Amino acid sequence: MADLYDLGDKPPLGEVPKRMHAFAVRQSRFGQPRDAWKREVLPTPTIGPDEVLVYVMASGINYNNVWAALGQPLDVIAERQKLGEPEDFHAGGSDCSGIVWATGKDVKHVKVGDEVIVHSGWWRPDDPWVLAGKDPMLAESTRIWGYQTNYGSYCQFARAQAHQCIAKPRKLTWEAAGCFLLCASTAYRMLMGWAPHVVEKGDVVLVWGATGGLGSLALEIVRAEGGRAIAVVSDEAKRKFCMEHGAVGVINRSQFDHWGPMPDTKDVKAYGNWAKGARAFGKAVWDALGERTSPRIVFEHPGEATLPTSEFVCATGGMIVICAGTTGYNVTLDLRYHWMRQKRFQGSHLSNDEQALAVTRLVDAGRVDPCLSTTYAFDDLPECHQLMLDNKHPYGNMAVLVNAPRKGLGAA
Amino acid sequence: MKALAFHEHGGLDRLRYQDVADPKIGAGDVLVRVRAAALNHLDLFVREGLPGLTLPMPFWTGCDIAGEVAAVGAGVRDVTMGERVAVNPNLYDGRCEYCLRGEHSLCVRYGILGEHTHGGLAEYVKVEARHVTRLPDSIRYEDAAAFILVNMTAWRMLVTQARLRAGEDLLILGVGGGVSSTAVQIGKLCGARVWVTSSSDDKLERARALGADECINYAREDWVKVIGQRTGRRGVDVVLENVGVATWKGSIRVVAKGGRIVTCGATSGPIAETDIRQVFWKQLSIIGSTMANDAEFNAVMGQLFAGRLRAIVDTVMPLREGVEAQRRLAEGKQFGKIVLVP
Numbered sequence: 182m183a184d185l186y187d188l189g190d191k192p193p194l195g196e197v198p199k200r201m202h203a204f205a206v207r208q209s210r211f212g213q214p215r216d217a218w219k220r221e222v223l224p225t226p227t228i229g230p231d232e233v234l235v236y237v238m239a240s241g242i243n244y245n246n247v248w249a250a251l252g253q254p255l256d257v258i259a260e261r262q263k264l265g266e267p268e269d270f271h272a273g274g275s276d277c278s279g280i281v282w283a284t285g286k287d288v289k290h291v292k293v294g295d296e297v298i299v300h301s302g303w304w305r306p307d308d309p310w311v312l313a314g315k316d317p318m319l320a321e322s323t324r325i326w327g328y329q330t331n332y333g334s335y336c337q338f339a340r341a342q343a344h345q346c347i348a349k350p351r352k353l354t355w356e357a358a359g360c361f362l363l364c365a366s367t368a369y370r371m372l373m374g375w376a377p378h379v380v381e382k383g384d385v386v387l388v389w390g391a392t393g394g395l396g397s398l399a400l401e402i403v404r405a406e407g408g409r410a411i412a413v414v415s416d417e418a419k420r421k422f423c424m425e426h427g428a429v430g431v432i433n434r435s436q437f438d439h440w441g442p443m444p445d446t447k448d449v450k451a452y453g454n455w456a457k458g459a460r461a462f463g464k465a466v467w468d469a470l471g472e473r474t475s476p477r478i479v480f481e482h483p484g485e486a487t488l489p490t491s492e493f494v495c496a497t498g499g500m501i502v503i504c505a506g507t508t509g510y511n512v513t514l515d516l517r518y519h520w521m522r523q524k525r526f527q528g529s530h531l532s533n534d535e536q537a538l539a540v541t542r543l544v545d546a547g548r549v550d551p552c553l554s555t556t557y558a559f560d561d562l563p564e565c566h567q568l569m570l571d572n573k574h575p576y577g578n579m580a581v582l583v584n585a586p587r588k589g590l591g592a593a
Numbered sequence: 594m595k596a597l598a599f600h601e602h603g604g605l606d607r608l609r610y611q612d613v614a615d616p617k618i619g620a621g622d623v624l625v626r627v628r629a630a631a632l633n634h635l636d637l638f639v640r641e642g643l644p645g646l647t648l649p650m651p652f653w654t655g656c657d658i659a660g661e662v663a664a665v666g667a668g669v670r671d672v673t674m675g676e677r678v679a680v681n682p683n684l685y686d687g688r689c690e691y692c693l694r695g696e697h698s699l700c701v702r703y704g705i706l707g708e709h710t711h712g713g714l715a716e717y718v719k720v721e722a723r724h725v726t727r728l729p730d731s732i733r734y735e736d737a738a739a740f741i742l743v744n745m746t747a748w749r750m751l752v753t754q755a756r757l758r759a760g761e762d763l764l765i766l767g768v769g770g771g772v773s774s775t776a777v778q779i780g781k782l783c784g785a786r787v788w789v790t791s792s793s794d795d796k797l798e799r800a801r802a803l804g805a806d807e808c809i810n811y812a813r814e815d816w817v818k819v820i821g822q823r824t825g826r827r828g829v830d831v832v833l834e835n836v837g838v839a840t841w842k843g844s845i846r847v848v849a850k851g852g853r854i855v856t857c858g859a860t861s862g863p864i865a866e867t868d869i870r871q872v873f874w875k876q877l878s879i880i881g882s883t884m885a886n887d888a889e890f891n892a893v894m895g896q897l898f899a900g901r902l903r904a905i906v907d908t909v910m911p912l913r914e915g916v917e918a919q920r921r922l923a924e925g926k927q928f929g930k931i932v933l934v935p
Contacts, residue, residue, distance in 0.1 A: 316851065318876070319850045319851035485869075488869070497691065497701070503869060503872060503873050505873060506870065506873070510868050511867075511868060511869075512867045513864060513866055513867070514864075514865045514879070515863060515864060515865075516856055516863040516865050516881065517863045519879065521881070523698070523881050523883055525879065526872065526880075527877070527879075528877045530873055530874060
């Protein structure tokens with residue numbers, strides 16, 4: 182056996198070469214993603230008793246590895262070195278499809294040769310919280326795989342914990358199977374993980390940023406669960422995509438100008454203007470829906486620019502659920518809406534095994550589309566992240582082929 | 594009859610103990626002879642005037658009422674003359690989508706008896722028959738009246754909204770208030786370890802007598818730091834947050850991953866600057882709550898009747914001294930409820 186194989190050139194099943202191809206970031210290259218991500222040959226990682234190596238066929242692209250490239254807001258390499266990991270590079274990637282190539286001695290539920298996808302919830306197996314049977318996503322040791330951990334899906338052989346592996350949806354190509362799970366599982370936990378505010382038949386759900394990876398999966402999940410999604414987009418060209426992916430109505434937010442922090446409520450004029458904008462937006466939701474029903478769930482991720490409006494338009498007794506703040510983190514909450522309308526503001530982060538499995542089943546059953554946008558070659562990986570940073574990426578989820586030799590393979 | 598009424602909104606000087614017309618009951622109502630009525634901050638707010646609230650003058654407030662049935666409407670069954678009762682202050686239409694699912698305090702036309710209709714600071718009050726609850730002989734009128742509103746509110750906040758569980762840590766900020774003080778005993782009933790803060794050692798002692806486990810005088814100690822140290826940096830599972838601006842950032846810091854912050858008011862102001870990274874990284878729930886539905890009312894009254902929760906009474910005064918009583922409340926001198934007896 183050779184100690185390095187070309188991409189797509191399979192070693193004998195179960196035999197692991199010493200070295201592998203991977204894309205990595207180094208601290209000396211922190212900056213624009215197109216320069217920070219470089220293809221390298223790295224030692225293939227060894228695995229612990231509860232871990233597996235996955236021969237990666239295709240990988241999804243996520244925003245967290247734009248941050249990793251920038252070295253902001255977190256230097257993930259320095260963070261890991263503080264915890265005792267020796268590597269001076271970040272070989273990331275948080276979404277993939279592939280074949281299990283090696284398993285640790287304690288691994289039971291997957292075996293060499295299994296076709297899998299990998300979800301990105303990582304935690305220490307000896308974390309007392311996890312051992313107590315509680316939701317591991319609230320454990321101290323929880324990390325995002327392929328962002329806060331090394332040897333992710335941009336490697337020829339990715340290292341993951343066995344519990345992260347889920348059987349690959351059989352009808353999907355490698356690239357479709359590898360592109361969606363981080364966004365889908367995050368959206369699923371937001372929409373289905375915070376009882377009693379889970380999507381029920383007929384519920385109205387307002388989805389911000391509806392053509393992104395996260396937003397498009399939210400539209401799909403809301404439809405699959407019987408809800409009615411109203412999509413918010415920033416230009417008319419995105420309307421058709423949203424309707425095709427499950428929205429019942431679309432609002433173009435460029436027609437409003439009250440975005441940003443809520444003005445001081447004592448400043449009558451400024452607050453009045455803001456409230457006028459927020460009310461008009463609420464009416465736009467009703468118009469898009471065709472009835473005067475406000476959203477029971479608001480699916481938030483822009484944060485600073487939109488959250489005051491989300492709070493305002495959310496139905497009495499409803500929930501605003503948030504997993505990110507892509508426009509900023511400082512938000513003014515007017516708690517009066519919270520008491521008088523008994524609203525809930527809920528934070529959410531990634532997903533646990535159960536939620537990742539649940540949404541994969543919806544995809545497997547054909548009820549949720551993975552929203553694959555464009556499939557790129559492995560060497561396009563830096564440019565994919567650059568597109569994302571520049572907000573020029575195609576609607577939905579991008580994929581890169583890793584060991585899959587061309588598009589369209591892997592579907593049963 | 595006599596009532597503690599006002600003819601126009603304003604300060605304490607608008608309030609007079611005076612003769613007013615007796616209430617007239619409809620077929621579905623009962624007339625309750627008020628034996629005790631407890632004060633809430635709501636009485637002060639309504640007297641001063643709330644935006645959008647137009648009331649028939651003269652008006653008198655009073656939302657926490659216990660008494661005996663003095664007259665019964667023609668269509669009323671199951672309620673008899675002379676019966677000892679407590680009053681559920683919920684007013685709702687019973688038809689909106691929220692009422693249909695039993696969420697009465699979310700009703701699109703929700704109101705509170707004594708805020709939106711004439712209340713219990715009078716000798717008699719008109720109540721819908723479905724909203725009187727029989728009072729066991731063992732429960733005094735003063736205790737029943739003192740118990741209702743704050744316990745409905747605190748029960749919904751902790752049991753329904755925050756889903757407080759045995760073994761969890763509950764933090765109650767500013768333990769002097771009516772909701773906050775009774776929340777101590779509800780927290781203990783749920784099996785939680787209860788933390789309280791106050792600037793008054795006296796109030797902390799009262800809270801300890803109700804079962805509080807950890808008492809912090811925030812005038813002397815940095816409560817965020819103390820809780821961090823004593824929980825091994827983990828923080829608390831639930832914060833009952835009725836202070837607002839002055840404590841909000843501390844509350845967000847001190848709540849553990851997966852924690853819940855539940856709020857029903859903000860004595861220091863409602864505009865809360867929030868770093869949403871804390872909200873999504875720690876996966877926090879920030880939940881607003883107001884009053885309670887009928888099921889929660891019945892559940893918490895049942896705890897009083899069974900002796901598992903008790904009323905916290907500050908003082909009992911005659912209704913004719915109601916001006917003085919409202920002054921005491923406005924100055925925040927009380928611990929627990931001020932009860933007026935006609």
